[in-house]
Amino acid sequence: MARHSDHRPVETVETAFDILDVLRHTTSAGITEIADELDLAKSTVYRHTKTLESRGLVVRSGDTYRISTWFLDYGIHVRNQHPLFDVATPKVDELAAETDEKVWCVIEEDGVGVHIYGAEGRHSVRTHARIGKRTALHQFAAGKAILAHLPADRIERILDEYDLAAQTAQTITDRDELRSQLETIRERGYALNYEESVTGVHAVGAPVKDESGDAIGAISIAGPANRLRGELLTDDLPTLLLGATNEIEINLAHS
Amino acid sequence: MARHSDHRPVETVETAFDILDVLRHTTSAGITEIADELDLAKSTVYRHTKTLESRGLVVRSGDTYRISTWFLDYGIHVRNQHPLFDVATPKVDELAAETDEKVWCVIEEDGVGVHIYGAEGRHSVRTHARIGKRTALHQFAAGKAILAHLPADRIERILDEYDLAAQTAQTITDRDELRSQLETIRERGYALNYEESVTGVHAVGAPVKDESGDAIGAISIAGPANRLRGELLTDDLPTLLLGATNEIEINLAHS
DNA sequence: GCGCGCGTTCGAATAGCGGGAACAAACCTT
């Protein structure tokens, strides 16, 4: 069975989102610029853009358009109503305060990891991660923790789809190596990331599982490689983290 | 001239967003449920939903669909690239730490105020406000601060459009009263909110203006009415706030 | 002051959208 059925999509909707995607990547663009980019008639782009503008979805400033803050409203709404959000948020804050490092809450969606909440510790590293960031699961600690606790058939499908693209020189790109790591992660309950996602950054990640035992998300603690090492990385932080995710799972079951 | 031209919108795009709106309001819905809500044929909704799903914009769980976290990605992106965001964020954090109250950064878009960043103080009140929340400008301190510093013709158009709907018993619903308040706000440079937005909550708001003198956003400090009163509310907090917005304006001009 | 490039308008042709009916499967109810 194909991942998404081969039905004819509604092409008009696709062009509308193609336009939105262009605006997202260019920050701000005019009608002609969009039309050229998408190989569409100017009049088509014009009518679409005006439709989106009348809904408030894009905003005009001068002769260029940009995406509106309605998407912020939609997006925050999506995040807030995710079952993990309410229960994970306070624990993420706690972990950040206790460890002084950057702590993230990540959920799984369509086989990718999505950062939905992050808390700063006093010595947080600054990475390219931000709320809403989507990352392939094999590329970071939280993602590997999730991946390890998904049904076997889903794991294989995800590996097929993303083909283990490298993010840094340390990213795991070998299927067998990944499979054996996932086995280890399942046994000890948490994942480690040695500069596999950002050079110079190490991390620990632990899954948050639902009642059926499948991961729905994960929490991770990340920091500079020269601080997060030795027993801190392999013992102290995992213990702290697993305590937190365990509590989260309990709260999740009773909410 | 009409606010948005009377051109025929692309109806297919409208139905796509109608579907997304239904999903946003219901948290999660099935094909038939959406079709009933919108008075559309099931086959139409089916095809649209599948199109959105194939783009990853909606996610299927069981036989219901919900909006995906792509909107979070879009939305956070929109927020982060707003000129005010980078310069205001640290100041908002500072104000929250100094005052121990809730501090918001609000921007103006299409005549409404949009909350793009909030910082908690140690004694923050909890209101219904959240990132992405859209509020009519006349209903709160930050909004009135913005409204007072917009071009006169825009002010009138906004008043026409929103008709001064009440949010609490204290919300200003009289045009003349609002106009005279706006005049006062322009003179002293900041706006006050006495339970006009949330019962039991007072607030101060000050505009952030661009080089032309028009407001592009505002910063507000909000807290319980019995704590935010007297000279604290009318002198100390405004002074603090105006110092911050002044700095923000300077940084904004040089970024 | 001329022309290039932009947003905007218009009309026409056809492709693609919307609808309804029919199918399959899952779920309750009895």
Added chain:
DNA sequence: AAGGTTTGTTCCCGCTATTCGAACGCGCGC
């Protein structure tokens, strides 16, 4: 256990709404 109800899904036809290209008007810069 069986039938009835409701759900997602599929198909095809007719018509409308989308698309395109060409033409217009405008402003900016060369």
